[in-house]
Amino acid sequence: MRDHFEIRDHDAAGRIGRLEVPSAGVTVETPALLPVVNPNVLTVEPERLRTEFGAEMLITNSYIIRSTDRIRDRVLEEGLHDFLGFDGAIMTDSGSFQLAEYGDIDVTTAEILEFQRRIGSDVATPVDVPTPPDVDRERAERELATTERALADAEAADTGEMLVNAPVQGSTYPDLREAAGRHAAGTDLDVFPVGAMVPLMNAYRYADVVEAVTAAKRGLDPDCPVHLFGAGHPMMLALAVAMGCDLFDSAAYALMARDGRYLTVSGTDHLEELSYFPCSCPVCTEHDPADLRAGDDDTAERLLAEHNLHVTFEEIRRIKAAVREGTLLELVDRRARGHPAMLDGYRALLDHADQLEATDPVSKDAFFYTSHEAARRPEVGRHHDRLARLETPEDLLLTESKPPSTHDHDAVWRVKPPFGPFPRALSETYPLTAEVPERVDVAAQAAAAEGVRRLAETNPETAITLGHDGWAETALERVPDRVAVNDLRDLGR
Ligand code: GUN
Numbered sequence: 001m002r003d004h005f006e007i008r009d010h011d012a013a014g015r016i017g018r019l020e021v022p023s024a025g026v027t028v029e030t031p032a033l034l035p036v037v038n039p040n041v042l043t044v045e046p047e048r049l050r051t052e053f054g055a056e057m058l059i060t061n062s063y064i065i066r067s068t069d070r071i072r073d074r075v076l077e078e079g080l081h082d083f084l085g086f087d088g089a090i091m092t093d094s095g096s097f098q099l100a101e102y103g104d105i106d107v108t109t110a111e112i113l114e115f116q117r118r119i120g121s122d123v124a125t126p127v128d129v130p131t132p133p134d135v136d137r138e139r140a141e142r143e144l145a146t147t148e149r150a151l152a153d154a155e156a157a158d159t160g161e162m163l164v165n166a167p168v169q170g171s172t173y174p175d176l177r178e179a180a181g182r183h184a185a186g187t188d189l190d191v192f193p194v195g196a197m198v199p200l201m202n203a204y205r206y207a208d209v210v211e212a213v214t215a216a217k218r219g220l221d222p223d224c225p226v227h228l229f230g231a232g233h234p235m236m237l238a239l240a241v242a243m244g245c246d247l248f249d250s251a252a253y254a255l256m257a258r259d260g261r262y263l264t265v266s267g268t269d270h271l272e273e274l275s276y277f278p279c280s281c282p283v284c285t286e287h288d289p290a291d292l293r294a295g296d297d298d299t300a301e302r303l304l305a306e307h308n309l310h311v312t313f314e315e316i317r318r319i320k321a322a323v324r325e326g327t328l329l330e331l332v333d334r335r336a337r338g339h340p341a342m343l344d345g346y347r348a349l350l351d352h353a354d355q356l357e358a359t360d361p362v363s364k365d366a367f368f369y370t371s372h373e374a375a376r377r378p379e380v381g382r383h384h385d386r387l388a389r390l391e392t393p394e395d396l397l398l399t400e401s402k403p404p405s406t407h408d409h410d411a412v413w414r415v416k417p418p419f420g421p422f423p424r425a426l427s428e429t430y431p432l433t434a435e436v437p438e439r440v441d442v443a444a445q446a447a448a449a450e451g452v453r454r455l456a457e458t459n460p461e462t463a464i465t466l467g468h469d470g471w472a473e474t475a476l477e478r479v480p481d482r483v484a485v486n487d488l489r490d491l492g493r
């Protein structure tokens, strides 16, 4: 059991948790968004991040502080919390990102951890190597070995109460990501960021993000708090939570604002091109795009940054509500419609439906079939597995002594796409209470056919009579010989 992290609710692989940060004397609710604060440029004052936006934790860069003469001594003297004027939890990065950008940094893990402790960081980071995507395998392995030595140095360091990150690298090699996750979980470090995702996210390669994160998660233990380093665009947060990420950091709110970019849950707009603000945050209710364009650049940048933070925190709250209600995958499905690359990410996530199934609650309020992707949700696979284990109820056992009868309602398996057959007794149980459109698509019918196949496989000796409402034609065309199909409408259900 990880001492500092407690999971309260699950939906898919997403969860609501509590991360205890002892040196800050606070417990942070996850999923949590950590605004990135540049110690040299306070676009939005840290105290306002807490009081006006609800940030319980933020992240800043200890390497920048250490390399900037103007602030280093002041931060050492006052401590990070007083320097920033923030009394929540503060995570610090180590300079690894600078290492990735510039190829070299002049600090070791032991030195930067010592510095992070001296300035009063609450969650520190060793010097991991953010190996970019698509490098050759030899480089990915070599750099992963360096990252793993950094984790060993971090374990050996005297870090007191301060929590320490154990970054998971491995480039775009799922097996290396999984091995890196397993190695990290085997250390006594505390928080598990999946690293080097920024180049993938900047290139909109969300399917590759999903492959890397789901691989890392297979190696990590389910109770490890997972940070997705560099992820803060509101469009992708629901997907990231559904994969099982708990912490995010957003530099996007400030970086995008500097370029006049306006974030939404379905993408990025440009202030120059907006006629209206489709948002009700304080910025968007008090201003319109023409105002911001007419005013001075610094004010426009600050207001855009504030809007960007408002939509991002709003999305985090919406995601938490969805996890609590069991509607997270419906939310991911909606977000997937914002951009084809997000749809790729969602489809890649559903390639790992079995992995999501492990923590997906067995019962929720409702299953809404809102796209053909929903035919691949974990609930569908779980139902199929259940059909393969289900002891056929007595009244559905049709043998020679009890031949199928078209008028015997009880002797008929109900069929509901995308799930397939189920005994009538289960019709009021999740997920068979699903809301499914009348016009059933091919994906749902194919999934139902898979259910029929699994049922026939499990009951090799019995005749199976399916009843359907007239909408499962394609599904039922391909059923094995032993399976008869009755139209439930003829039976006057
Ligand atoms: N910030 C964004 N990506 C990374 C990463 O891979 N490692 C560290 N330390 N910081 C990051």
Ligand code: ZN
Pocket (backbone or CB within 6 Å): 277, 279, 280, 281, 282, 283, 284, 285, 307, 308, 310, 311
């Ligand atoms: Zn707004």
